Amino acid sequence: MNSLEAGAAAQAQEPQTPDVTELILQDILAGRLPPGTWLKQIDLERRYSCTRPEVRRALDRLVQKRLVEHIPNRGYHVHEQDGRRAQEVSDIRVILEVAVSDRIVAKASAADIANLRVLASRFDDLVLNGTMLELYEANLAFHRDLLAIAGNQELVELITEIRQRTSSAPVSQWRTRARIEQSGHEHQQMVDAIEKGDVGHLMELTRRHILQA
Amino acid sequence: MNSLEAGAAAQAQEPQTPDVTELILQDILAGRLPPGTWLKQIDLERRYSCTRPEVRRALDRLVQKRLVEHIPNRGYHVHEQDGRRAQEVSDIRVILEVAVSDRIVAKASAADIANLRVLASRFDDLVLNGTMLELYEANLAFHRDLLAIAGNQELVELITEIRQRTSSAPVSQWRTRARIEQSGHEHQQMVDAIEKGDVGHLMELTRRHILQA
DNA sequence: GGCGCATAAATTGGCGCCAATTTTGATACC
DNA sequence: GGTATCAAAATTGGCGCCAATTTATGCGCC
Numbered sequence: 001m002n003s004l005e006a007g008a009a010a011q012a013q014e015p016q017t018p019d020v021t022e023l024i025l026q027d028i029l030a031g032r033l034p035p036g037t038w039l040k041q042i043d044l045e046r047r048y049s050c051t052r053p054e055v056r057r058a059l060d061r062l063v064q065k066r067l068v069e070h071i072p073n074r075g076y077h078v079h080e081q082d083g084r085r086a087q088e089v090s091d092i093r094v095i096l097e098v099a100v101s102d103r104i105v106a107k108a109s110a111a112d113i114a115n116l117r118v119l120a121s122r123f124d125d126l127v128l129n130g131t132m133l134e135l136y137e138a139n140l141a142f143h144r145d146l147l148a149i150a151g152n153q154e155l156v157e158l159i160t161e162i163r164q165r166t167s168s169a170p171v172s173q174w175r176t177r178a179r180i181e182q183s184g185h186e187h188q189q190m191v192d193a194i195e196k197g198d199v200g201h202l203m204e205l206t207r208r209h210i211l212q213a
Numbered sequence: 214m215n216s217l218e219a220g221a222a223a224q225a226q227e228p229q230t231p232d233v234t235e236l237i238l239q240d241i242l243a244g245r246l247p248p249g250t251w252l253k254q255i256d257l258e259r260r261y262s263c264t265r266p267e268v269r270r271a272l273d274r275l276v277q278k279r280l281v282e283h284i285p286n287r288g289y290h291v292h293e294q295d296g297r298r299a300q301e302v303s304d305i306r307v308i309l310e311v312a313v314s315d316r317i318v319a320k321a322s323a324a325d326i327a328n329l330r331v332l333a334s335r336f337d338d339l340v341l342n343g344t345m346l347e348l349y350e351a352n353l354a355f356h357r358d359l360l361a362i363a364g365n366q367e368l369v370e371l372i373t374e375i376r377q378r379t380s381s382a383p384v385s386q387w388r389t390r391a392r393i394e395q396s397g398h399e400h401q402q403m404v405d406a407i408e409k410g411d412v413g414h415l416m417e418l419t420r421r422h423i424l425q426a
Numbered sequence: 427g428g429c430g431c432a433t434a435a436a437t438t439g440g441c442g443c444c445a446a447t448t449t450t451g452a453t454a455c456c
Numbered sequence: 457g458g459t460a461t462c463a464a465a466a467t468t469g470g471c472g473c474c475a476a477t478t479t480a481t482g483c484g485c486c
Contacts, residue, residue, distance in 0.1 A: 040466095041468070041469095051440075064278075073469080074448075092368055095313070100308070154302055154375075155301065155304075155305055158305065158375065254439095267470090285477095286437090287438085288478095
């Protein structure tokens, strides 16, 4: 009788109402809507087969997320990538993820480690047989589950949010294939460090991984 | 010709369009709309003398900020305070603010220190002659400017956001007048530590200040 | 007298229209 | 030929209405 989908991830995908906000966000993240693109309401309306109010609500939410910029009586456009902001977000990520390294090592169960290995392997597989977006999502999934071990749910949500805030073109964040493979290797090393209980090593790995990812 | 108010704080107050979202947020923070209160669109429409779409946009934004909860076909209500979440947010604050203590000490100029002393004094004055909300804002202002010294603008915004996320009733966060006076005293001590260049002391003061504030 | 049901009231939420502003294009003038 | 001005087209954004769902109320029934 009563609905029980409080969150947004009840099912993997909702074919009924895929939520326009999420669709536009995916297109921005995938690089299909490059920074600077003007988001005309008419175009979006047609592109996503939705109504005007839905488009407007989605745009307003994306403005709140700082992903698009709104200029009154002019329109909405995809926010230009800000080098300084990206650097600042990386710094924040380093501080937080390094700081909870000890909790991760302390709390990680055998099941947690096994799960991380699966996610790390999935990332490695997608290096060869996957799109950039799939790679991006696999990377996100690994880091989400890694952080979740620390036990601070709010922290997981927070970092997911701020990662979206800057990475307007996550596709271009890994420049070379060599760098991607390196990232995958670092994931494995991080899990190794957790298994061995080497907090210091995990901290250093995390720091370098985030700063040059 | 062209507008230059990119942000939202061009002037101290905008008598033209005070933005309903901000008004509702203030009322929630001030405790005038306690947790659990149902926010009927009709009531808000009349209370803030605005139109239906404005109310709806404001509610949607507050849902994004996690301050109100939305139940489809039922309505919006002020989010109940979650003890676990509040604890987690405090933990995050401790990690971040302690982590940038060294940068604050390193970068603080004489002007910065003078400014912090003014803000700390203002807080102390308001302990005697101010409302709880004024006190709350003065406290926020002190911590904002303190963090700003570290040079990471994104960090300042982030902490401002997550502080709003939980403190549905900031009025009740300081239980006794003695605790408030203690907070004011701690502000002064933190500025002293910065002036002396004592990073370790600032870190310890910050940690305690946040955890029991 | 208590419980269940049907009807009515209220509230939410989707949708479209029209005014205000801006941009673009053409025309006339220097 | 370039520039300023004016008009037309396009886009944004405010506003209200009406259907769908839920909640409250009163009536009949057990």
